[in-house]
Each structure stands twice: as C-alpha cells, then as structure tokens.
Amino acid sequence: MPLPYVLLSAAVSLDGYLDDTGPERLLLSSPADFDRVDEVRASVDAILIGAGTIRADNPRLLVNSPERRAARVAAGKPAFPLKVTVSGSGELDPAAQFWHTGGEKVLYTTDKGAERARRGGIDADVVGLGGELDWRGLLEHLHDVRGVRRLMVEGGGTIHTQLLQQELADELQLVLAPLFVGDPEAPRLFGPGAYQGGRLRLVETRRIEDVVLMRYEPTAPGSAGSVSPADRHWLALACELAALCPPSETAFSVGAVVVAADGTELARGHSREGGDLVVHAEEAALAKIDPADPRLASATVYSSLEPCARRASRPAPCARLVLDAGVRRVVTAWREPDTFVEGADGTGVLVAGGAEVVVLPEYAQRAKAPNGHLLG
Secondary structure (H helix, E strand, O other): OOOOEEEEEEEEOOOOEOOOOOOOOOOOOOHHHHHHHHHHHHHOOEEEEEHHHHHHHOOOOOOOOHHHHHHHHHOOOOOOOEEEEEEOOOOOOOOOHHHHOOOOEEEEEOHHHHHHHHHOOOOOEEEEOOOOOOHHHHHHHHHHOOOOOEEEEOOOHHHHHHHHHOOOOOEEEEEEOOOOOOOOOOOEOOOOOOOOOOOOEEEEEEEEOOEEEEEEEOOOOOOOOOOOHHHHHHHHHHHHHHOOOOOOOOOOOOEEEEEOOOOOEEEEEEOOHHHOOOOOHHHHHHOOOOOOOHHHHHOEEEEOOOOOOOOOOOOOOHHHHHHHOOOOEEEEOOOOOOOOOOOOOHHHHHHHOOOEEEEOHHHHHHHHHHHHHHOO
C-alpha cells in the first residue's frame, strides 16, 4: 500500500539531547532555523507530534508566515497543514493549544483510547486503530483517507525511534546545536532497540547561524517480505535512469540499480547505455560489478521494468543474469507487457530460481513515461 513521504525533523544538543529537565523548553534552534522549519511546515500536507509533546510543550504547531499561508491557499491547499497526534491512551487535555489553533486535526489512538478521547471532549477527527497502535496502518490511513503525501514528524523521541526502527522514515532532518545538556534524565532523540536500516546517506549539510542542518536518507533495502523507504528511493532512481535511454522503437527504456544490503550502491545502468543498442539495464549494471563480489548474494536489483525472461539479442535474458550473479531480491515498478515478447514472465523465472520479487505499482507511471511512444 502507498504511504506518505515521512520526514523526521528534530534539533539536538551536541550530546544528543532533545531538551533538558528544566521547567522551560530548551531552545536548541536559531531564529533563522525556526524560519526554515516554518518553510518546511508550509511545504507538507500534515505535521505529526506525539501526545507527550503536547503535554510537555503545549505547541500550536502552525505555519507562522502569512506569506507562506497565502501561497498554500493560492495553490489550492488549506492555510495550515493537517495536525496529527498519536496517543495510545487517548488521555489528552482538551484545552491544549494544539486543538484550538490552525486547521484540521486528527488523533490516532487505540479503540479504547478513541472512546476515552471522545468522552473527554477532544475536538478532532478521532481514529481508532484497533487494540494497539499500528504505525503502518496509521500512515496508510493518512495517505488513503486524508490524502497526505508528505508528512513532517516533529517528535518526540519515541516516535522518531519507532518510525526509524520500523523502516518507515524517508528522510531525517537533524539540527545540531552548539551546547551540551549532560543530564542522563533528559530526553534523548533516539532510544535503544534494533535499527535495521543500516548506514544513512548524508544528502545535505548547511550552516544556519550557529547551528548545522544535516539531512539524511535511509539506504538499506528492506528485508524479505518487506518494503523500506530505501526501496522506494532506489526504485525512483531506476525510473530516473530509464529516462536517460536513447529512444527506440523496438525496445523499452529501462533503468536499473544494484544495491548492497548495507545500502551501498554497487552499480547502475540503463538500456542502450554507452552506444550498445541492445544492452539491457540490468545487464549494463551487473557488468560493472566483479562477479566474485560477496555482496551480490544479499544485494537487491532495482529495475524500472521487470527483468526480461526471453530476448533475441543476447544468449541470456536479464532474469537469468540476475540469478547467475547470485542476487535473490528484485524490486520493480512494472511487469513487462506483450509489446515485444508474448507471455513474458521475468518474475516467474526469478521466483522459480529462488528470488523474491517485489512490485511497487505506485511507480509504474514513472517507469512507463519514457516508453509512452511504445504503449499507444
């Protein structure tokens, strides 16, 4: 099921704390960074915080700039993003500023928590998720029912930790403030537990007055039977590579990326790369990797179109090349149509060879775009 793009946003001290234990909120960001956060808020469809943040900070969670609110309205959006909070118990103060400022609000809770929240006078759309909180179910509801495509998560630390541990975060925007807290009782950004996402990719650093913004993306592919934010990232890149293919009337334009289990890109390729008019994307990418590379056994091949099962231009089709390389996981956007090969079933060849194939149909239109002239 499609999910929103999930952006985690936080500011921490040099020793990794979100706050101190004093009665007033510790301000970690600079004035210019607060304005940057306001700009990010204006760019998203919804902002999420936990019930603990409402209790501790009583935030309004608004887009403060009139110009940014006006730009949202001019673009056909509400002046304020949807405000979202999560509470297992449903025990929240109905007088909190969160409920009485900005636009629409939604509370996600358990079924019992939903009953408690409604009895307590919470002025919001209250959604019960069953017997316990389910982050994937919450995100699916936001996407499918509330139309949220970009979600900004502003905390607290428990929520950030859970989303990262469940591989549901697409981006981390972390601001590092030049001070130390040093109190072991103070709240930290991330808690203990198993983090499956591997090494993150640093995509931007920016000095903002006396703080530093660092933007990271997860890179590690999902495990068997799961889809991670990194899977979506790499498949989107494969679709971008497809657009680099020289146009052809007799072959599809396809992009492919091979990624190790730790998120390292091993190689990329696209159809007709380097002037070879019959080379396929997976073939081009795999040819750049040492066949003895031990990382291939746990790697993932991302291809905008499923690897071919039959071809006339080379002895081995791409599905066989993938299997022969030792790769046992493929993520693709689109099953091959019968345009050139009737009954093509690269997925069937891969599965029969012991590989897992994951199809993410939400990327199909991106994959088809460079092939529109072949699809009628």
